Amino acid sequence: xxxxxxxxxxxxxxxxxxxxxxxxxxxxxxxxxxxxxxxxxxxxxxxxxxxxxxxxxxxxxxxxxxxxxxxxxxxxxxxxxxxxxxxxxxxxxxxxxxxxxxxxxxxxxxxxxxxxxxxxxxxxxxxxxxxxxxxxxxxxxxxxxxxxxxxxxxxxxxxxxxxxxxxxxxxxxxxxxxxxxxxxxxxxxxxxxxxxxxxxxxxxxxxxxxxxxxxxxxxxxxxxxxxxxxxxx
Ligand SMILES: NC(=O)c1ccc[n+]([C@@H]2O[C@H](COP(=O)([O-])OP(=O)(O)OC[C@H]3O[C@@H](n4cnc5c(N)ncnc54)[C@H](O)[C@@H]3O)[C@@H](O)[C@H]2O)c1
Numbered sequence: 001x002x003x004x005x006x007x008x009x010x011x012x013x014x015x016x017x018x019x020x021x022x023x024x025x026x027x028x029x030x031x032x033x034x035x036x037x038x039x040x041x042x043x044x045x046x047x048x049x050x051x052x053x054x055x056x057x058x059x060x061x062x063x064x065x066x067x068x069x070x071x072x073x074x075x076x077x078x079x080x081x082x083x084x085x086x087x088x089x090x091x092x093x094x095x096x097x098x099x100x101x102x103x104x105x106x107x108x109x110x111x112x113x114x115x116x117x118x119x120x121x122x123x124x125x126x127x128x129x130x131x132x133x134x135x136x137x138x139x140x141x142x143x144x145x146x147x148x149x150x151x152x153x154x155x156x157x158x159x160x161x162x163x164x165x166x167x168x169x170x171x172x173x174x175x176x177x178x179x180x181x182x183x184x185x186x187x188x189x190x191x192x193x194x195x196x197x198x199x200x201x202x203x204x205x206x207x208x209x210x211x212x213x214x215x216x217x218x219x220x221x222x223x224x225x226x227x228x229x230x231x232x233x
Contacts, residue, residue, distance in 0.1 A: 001025070001026065001027055001043075001069060002025075002026045002027065002073040002074070003026060003027040003028070003029065003065070003068045003069055003071060003072050003073055003074075004018075004021045004026050004027070004028050004029070004072070004073065004074040004075070004076060004211070005028075005029045005031065005061070005065070005072055005074070005075045005076070005109070005113050006018050006021065006028055006029070006030055006031065006075075006076040006078060007031040007032065007051055007076065007077055007078050007079035007105070007109055008031075008032060008077075008078035008079035008080060008126075009028075009030035009031065009032050009036075009039065009046075009078075010032035010033070010034035010035075010036075010037050011032075011034075011037065011176070011177055011178070012078075012174070012176035012177060012178060012200055013078055013126070013171070013174060013176060013200045013203050013204065014030075014032065014076070014078035014079060015037065015039065015200070016199075016200035016201050016203070016204045017076055017078060017200075017203075017204040017207050017208075018030050018039055018044070019039065019201075019204070020201065020204040020205070020207075020208060021074075021208070022039070022041045022043055022044060024208070025043070026043065026073075026074075027043045027044075027045065027068040027069060028041070028043060028044050028045065028068075029045045029047060029061065029064045029065055029068055029072075030044060030045065030046050030047065031047045031049055031051065031057075031060075031061070031079070031109070032046075032047075032048065032049075032079065033048070033049070033050050033051075033079070034048070035048055036048075043068075045064040045065075045067055045068050046064075047060045047061055047064045048060070049061070051079050051101060051104075051105030051106075051108055051109055052100040052101055052104055052105055052108070053108075054108040054111070054112065057108055057109065057112055058112045061112050061113075065113075065116055070116065071116055071117075071118060072113050072116040072117050072121060073117075073120075073121045073122075073211070074121060074122050074123075074124070074207075074211035075109065075110060075113045075117070075121075075122070075123045075124070076123075076124045076126075076207050076211070077105070077106040077109055077110065077123065077124070077125045077126060077148075078126045078207075079101065079105055080101060080102050080105075080126055080128075081097065081098060081101045081102065081141075082098075082128075082138070082141045082178075083097070083098065083141070084137040084138060084141075085098070085137070085138070085139045085140045085141070086137055086139050087139060090139060090140055094140060095140055098140045098141055098144050099140070099143075099144050099147070102141070102144035102145065102147075102148060103144050103147045103148060103151065106125050106148055106151060107151065110123055110155060110166075114159065114162075114164065117162070117164050118162075118163070119162060119163025119164070120163055120213045121163075121164050121165075121211075121213075122164065122165045122166070122167070122210060122211040122212075122213060122216075123155065123159075123164065123165070123166040123167070124166075124167055124168065124169060124207045124210045124211055125148050125151065125152050125166070125167070125168040125169075125223075126148070126168070126169055126171070127145045127146075127148040127149045127152070127168045127169065127170040127223050128141070128142075128145040128170055128171060129170050129171065129172045129225060129227050129230065129231040130142040130145050131144075131145030131146040131147075131148060131149045131170055131223075132146075132149070132170060132225065132231060132233040133231050133233070145170070148168060148223075149168055149170070149223045152166055152167060152168040152221060152222075152223055153221045156220045156221030157221065160220065165210075165213065165216070165217070165219065165220045166220065166221065167210045167216070167219055167220065167221070167222050167223065167224070168222070168223030168224070169203065169206055169207065169210070169223065169224055169226060170223050170224065170225045170226065170227070170231075171198060171203050171226050171227065172192070172197075172198065172225070172226065172227025172228060172230045172231055173185065173188045173189070173192060173197040173198065173227070173228075173230065174197060174198045174199070174200055174203055175197050175198065175199055175200065176200055179197070185197055191230070192227070192228045192229070192230045193228060193229035193230065194228035194229055195228075196228065197228075198226060198227075198228065202226075203226060206224065206226060210224070
Protein backbone atom coordinates (compact mmCIF):
# COMPACT_ATOMS: atom_id res chain seq x y z
CA UNK A 1 0.00 0.00 0.00
CA UNK A 2 1.22 3.53 -0.79
CA UNK A 3 2.11 6.03 1.91
CA UNK A 4 2.10 9.83 1.89
CA UNK A 5 3.71 12.08 4.48
CA UNK A 6 1.65 15.27 4.58
CA UNK A 7 2.37 18.29 6.79
CA UNK A 8 -0.05 20.98 7.94
CA UNK A 9 -2.84 18.42 8.23
CA UNK A 10 -4.46 20.22 11.16
CA UNK A 11 -6.27 22.68 8.92
CA UNK A 12 -6.99 24.00 5.43
CA UNK A 13 -5.23 22.47 2.43
CA UNK A 14 -3.12 20.04 4.45
CA UNK A 15 -6.23 18.57 6.00
CA UNK A 16 -8.01 18.41 2.62
CA UNK A 17 -4.98 16.69 1.08
CA UNK A 18 -4.84 14.11 3.89
CA UNK A 19 -8.55 13.41 3.39
CA UNK A 20 -8.06 12.93 -0.35
CA UNK A 21 -5.17 10.45 0.04
CA UNK A 22 -7.04 8.53 2.76
CA UNK A 23 -10.19 8.38 0.58
CA UNK A 24 -8.07 6.88 -2.21
CA UNK A 25 -6.73 4.12 0.02
CA UNK A 26 -3.27 5.45 0.93
CA UNK A 27 -1.63 5.37 4.32
CA UNK A 28 -1.14 8.92 5.52
CA UNK A 29 1.50 10.03 8.00
CA UNK A 30 -0.02 13.36 9.00
CA UNK A 31 2.29 15.93 10.60
CA UNK A 32 1.13 19.03 12.42
CA UNK A 33 2.18 21.08 15.43
CA UNK A 34 -1.47 20.81 16.55
CA UNK A 35 -3.39 17.76 17.67
CA UNK A 36 -5.53 15.80 15.21
CA UNK A 37 -8.61 17.97 14.54
CA UNK A 38 -10.78 14.88 14.00
CA UNK A 39 -9.45 13.01 10.97
CA UNK A 40 -10.32 9.36 11.40
CA UNK A 41 -9.01 6.35 9.51
CA UNK A 42 -7.13 3.19 10.34
CA UNK A 43 -4.70 4.27 7.60
CA UNK A 44 -3.97 7.54 9.40
CA UNK A 45 -0.78 7.86 11.46
CA UNK A 46 -0.96 11.21 13.25
CA UNK A 47 2.34 12.81 14.27
CA UNK A 48 2.25 15.91 16.46
CA UNK A 49 5.56 17.60 15.68
CA UNK A 50 7.10 20.94 14.84
CA UNK A 51 8.63 20.97 11.34
CA UNK A 52 11.20 23.53 12.58
CA UNK A 53 13.02 21.01 14.78
CA UNK A 54 14.73 18.32 12.71
CA UNK A 55 15.79 16.06 15.59
CA UNK A 56 12.41 15.83 17.28
CA UNK A 57 10.68 15.68 13.89
CA UNK A 58 12.79 12.70 12.80
CA UNK A 59 12.28 10.97 16.14
CA UNK A 60 8.51 11.40 15.85
CA UNK A 61 8.32 10.48 12.16
CA UNK A 62 10.38 7.27 12.25
CA UNK A 63 7.92 5.07 14.20
CA UNK A 64 4.95 6.41 12.23
CA UNK A 65 6.65 5.68 8.90
CA UNK A 66 7.56 2.19 10.11
CA UNK A 67 3.98 1.60 11.26
CA UNK A 68 2.78 2.72 7.80
CA UNK A 69 4.97 0.12 6.06
CA UNK A 70 8.42 1.72 5.98
CA UNK A 71 8.29 3.27 2.51
CA UNK A 72 7.16 6.74 1.43
CA UNK A 73 5.67 7.34 -2.02
CA UNK A 74 4.71 11.00 -1.65
CA UNK A 75 5.61 13.94 0.58
CA UNK A 76 3.46 17.07 0.67
CA UNK A 77 5.03 20.02 2.49
CA UNK A 78 1.93 22.07 3.26
CA UNK A 79 2.51 23.44 6.80
CA UNK A 80 3.01 27.18 6.58
CA UNK A 81 2.49 30.47 8.41
CA UNK A 82 1.58 33.84 6.94
CA UNK A 83 1.63 36.71 9.48
CA UNK A 84 1.75 40.09 7.72
CA UNK A 85 5.01 42.06 7.83
CA UNK A 86 6.38 45.23 6.29
CA UNK A 87 9.76 46.97 6.54
CA UNK A 88 8.23 49.17 9.21
CA UNK A 89 6.68 46.40 11.33
CA UNK A 90 8.90 43.34 11.00
CA UNK A 91 10.95 41.99 13.89
CA UNK A 92 13.79 39.49 13.93
CA UNK A 93 11.43 37.09 15.67
CA UNK A 94 8.98 37.42 12.72
CA UNK A 95 11.82 36.66 10.33
CA UNK A 96 12.92 33.54 12.23
CA UNK A 97 9.35 32.30 12.66
CA UNK A 98 8.29 32.71 9.01
CA UNK A 99 11.51 31.38 7.49
CA UNK A 100 11.87 28.56 10.03
CA UNK A 101 8.39 27.18 9.39
CA UNK A 102 8.06 27.89 5.66
CA UNK A 103 11.62 27.23 4.47
CA UNK A 104 13.57 25.24 7.08
CA UNK A 105 10.43 23.15 7.68
CA UNK A 106 10.32 22.08 4.01
CA UNK A 107 14.01 21.13 4.15
CA UNK A 108 13.68 19.26 7.46
CA UNK A 109 10.69 17.19 6.37
CA UNK A 110 12.15 16.39 2.96
CA UNK A 111 15.52 15.41 4.44
CA UNK A 112 13.79 13.19 7.00
CA UNK A 113 11.70 11.45 4.33
CA UNK A 114 14.15 10.91 1.45
CA UNK A 115 15.85 7.86 3.06
CA UNK A 116 12.45 6.09 2.87
CA UNK A 117 11.72 7.11 -0.76
CA UNK A 118 12.34 5.03 -3.88
CA UNK A 119 12.39 5.82 -7.61
CA UNK A 120 8.95 6.98 -8.76
CA UNK A 121 8.14 8.84 -5.55
CA UNK A 122 7.57 12.58 -5.35
CA UNK A 123 7.70 15.68 -3.17
CA UNK A 124 5.20 18.53 -3.50
CA UNK A 125 6.05 21.83 -1.78
CA UNK A 126 3.53 24.57 -1.04
CA UNK A 127 4.68 27.98 -2.25
CA UNK A 128 2.21 30.79 -2.98
CA UNK A 129 1.45 33.29 -5.70
CA UNK A 130 3.11 35.68 -3.24
CA UNK A 131 6.41 33.96 -4.09
CA UNK A 132 6.06 35.19 -7.69
CA UNK A 133 4.37 38.58 -7.38
CA UNK A 134 4.33 41.10 -4.54
CA UNK A 135 1.48 40.97 -2.08
CA UNK A 136 1.32 44.20 -0.12
CA UNK A 137 2.08 43.67 3.57
CA UNK A 138 3.59 40.22 3.05
CA UNK A 139 7.27 41.21 2.94
CA UNK A 140 8.71 38.15 4.70
CA UNK A 141 6.04 35.64 3.68
CA UNK A 142 6.57 36.44 -0.03
CA UNK A 143 10.34 36.10 0.40
CA UNK A 144 9.93 32.77 2.19
CA UNK A 145 7.72 31.42 -0.59
CA UNK A 146 10.22 32.57 -3.25
CA UNK A 147 12.76 30.54 -1.31
CA UNK A 148 10.44 27.52 -1.49
CA UNK A 149 10.20 27.93 -5.28
CA UNK A 150 14.01 27.94 -5.60
CA UNK A 151 14.44 25.08 -3.14
CA UNK A 152 11.97 23.10 -5.24
CA UNK A 153 14.19 23.56 -8.29
CA UNK A 154 17.41 22.75 -6.44
CA UNK A 155 15.97 19.63 -4.79
CA UNK A 156 14.57 18.43 -8.12
CA UNK A 157 18.13 18.48 -9.47
CA UNK A 158 19.62 16.92 -6.32
CA UNK A 159 17.12 14.07 -6.19
CA UNK A 160 16.63 13.34 -9.92
CA UNK A 161 19.26 10.59 -9.88
CA UNK A 162 17.21 8.76 -7.25
CA UNK A 163 14.07 9.02 -9.44
CA UNK A 164 12.42 11.34 -6.91
CA UNK A 165 10.61 14.31 -8.47
CA UNK A 166 10.14 17.60 -6.61
CA UNK A 167 7.49 20.09 -7.64
CA UNK A 168 5.61 22.99 -6.10
CA UNK A 169 2.13 24.45 -6.00
CA UNK A 170 1.55 28.19 -5.75
CA UNK A 171 -2.09 28.75 -4.80
CA UNK A 172 -3.87 32.07 -5.05
CA UNK A 173 -6.99 32.67 -2.93
CA UNK A 174 -8.26 29.46 -1.38
CA UNK A 175 -11.36 29.04 0.81
CA UNK A 176 -9.44 27.97 3.90
CA UNK A 177 -10.56 28.68 7.48
CA UNK A 178 -7.87 31.37 7.79
CA UNK A 179 -9.02 33.21 4.68
CA UNK A 180 -12.68 32.82 5.63
CA UNK A 181 -11.85 34.48 8.97
CA UNK A 182 -10.53 37.60 7.22
CA UNK A 183 -14.02 38.31 5.85
CA UNK A 184 -12.36 39.42 2.60
CA UNK A 185 -12.95 36.34 0.49
CA UNK A 186 -16.11 37.51 -1.28
CA UNK A 187 -14.48 40.79 -2.17
CA UNK A 188 -11.35 38.96 -3.35
CA UNK A 189 -13.42 36.65 -5.56
CA UNK A 190 -14.74 39.65 -7.49
CA UNK A 191 -11.23 40.60 -8.58
CA UNK A 192 -10.28 37.07 -9.69
CA UNK A 193 -10.78 36.70 -13.47
CA UNK A 194 -12.61 33.35 -13.18
CA UNK A 195 -14.84 34.88 -10.51
CA UNK A 196 -14.29 32.66 -7.50
CA UNK A 197 -11.73 31.45 -4.97
CA UNK A 198 -10.41 27.86 -5.01
CA UNK A 199 -11.61 25.09 -2.73
CA UNK A 200 -8.98 23.24 -0.64
CA UNK A 201 -10.08 19.94 -2.23
CA UNK A 202 -9.27 21.13 -5.75
CA UNK A 203 -5.76 22.15 -4.66
CA UNK A 204 -5.40 18.68 -3.08
CA UNK A 205 -6.16 17.16 -6.50
CA UNK A 206 -3.04 18.86 -7.84
CA UNK A 207 -0.91 17.38 -5.07
CA UNK A 208 -2.33 14.00 -6.10
CA UNK A 209 -1.61 14.63 -9.78
CA UNK A 210 1.95 15.90 -9.22
CA UNK A 211 2.74 12.93 -7.00
CA UNK A 212 1.59 10.46 -9.68
CA UNK A 213 4.64 9.53 -11.75
CA UNK A 214 2.49 7.79 -14.38
CA UNK A 215 0.82 11.13 -15.21
CA UNK A 216 3.32 13.78 -14.08
CA UNK A 217 6.54 11.79 -14.53
CA UNK A 218 8.13 14.41 -16.78
CA UNK A 219 7.21 17.37 -14.54
CA UNK A 220 10.12 18.15 -12.24
CA UNK A 221 11.38 21.29 -10.51
CA UNK A 222 8.21 23.15 -11.54
CA UNK A 223 5.95 25.30 -9.36
CA UNK A 224 2.43 25.44 -10.75
CA UNK A 225 0.37 28.59 -10.17
CA UNK A 226 -3.28 27.82 -9.36
CA UNK A 227 -4.92 31.22 -9.09
CA UNK A 228 -7.88 31.43 -11.47
CA UNK A 229 -5.79 33.75 -13.70
CA UNK A 230 -5.37 36.18 -10.78
CA UNK A 231 -1.59 35.99 -11.11
CA UNK A 232 0.46 35.53 -14.28
CA UNK A 233 4.16 34.81 -14.12
N1 LIG B 1 -4.84 29.88 2.25
C1 LIG B 1 -4.40 30.37 1.10
O1 LIG B 1 -5.17 31.03 0.37
C2 LIG B 1 -2.98 30.12 0.65
C3 LIG B 1 -2.56 30.69 -0.55
C4 LIG B 1 -1.29 30.42 -1.00
C5 LIG B 1 -0.45 29.57 -0.28
N2 LIG B 1 -0.86 29.05 0.88
C6 LIG B 1 0.05 28.12 1.56
O2 LIG B 1 -0.56 26.86 1.61
C7 LIG B 1 -0.21 26.19 2.83
C8 LIG B 1 -1.45 25.80 3.59
O3 LIG B 1 -2.21 26.97 3.83
P1 LIG B 1 -3.59 26.91 4.65
O4 LIG B 1 -4.27 28.21 4.42
O5 LIG B 1 -4.27 25.64 4.34
O6 LIG B 1 -3.01 26.91 6.13
P2 LIG B 1 -3.72 26.74 7.56
O7 LIG B 1 -3.29 27.87 8.41
O8 LIG B 1 -5.18 26.47 7.41
O9 LIG B 1 -3.01 25.39 8.07
C9 LIG B 1 -1.62 25.35 8.26
C10 LIG B 1 -1.32 24.19 9.19
O10 LIG B 1 0.11 24.17 9.39
C11 LIG B 1 0.33 23.86 10.76
N3 LIG B 1 1.63 24.37 11.19
C12 LIG B 1 2.00 25.66 11.37
N4 LIG B 1 3.24 25.73 11.84
C13 LIG B 1 3.69 24.45 11.96
C14 LIG B 1 4.91 23.88 12.41
N5 LIG B 1 5.91 24.64 12.86
N6 LIG B 1 5.02 22.54 12.40
C15 LIG B 1 4.00 21.75 12.00
N7 LIG B 1 2.81 22.24 11.57
C16 LIG B 1 2.67 23.58 11.56
C17 LIG B 1 -0.80 24.56 11.51
O11 LIG B 1 -1.00 24.02 12.79
C18 LIG B 1 -1.98 24.33 10.57
O12 LIG B 1 -2.68 23.14 10.89
C19 LIG B 1 0.72 27.13 3.57
O13 LIG B 1 2.06 26.79 3.29
C20 LIG B 1 0.36 28.50 3.00
O14 LIG B 1 1.44 29.40 3.10
C21 LIG B 1 -2.12 29.31 1.38
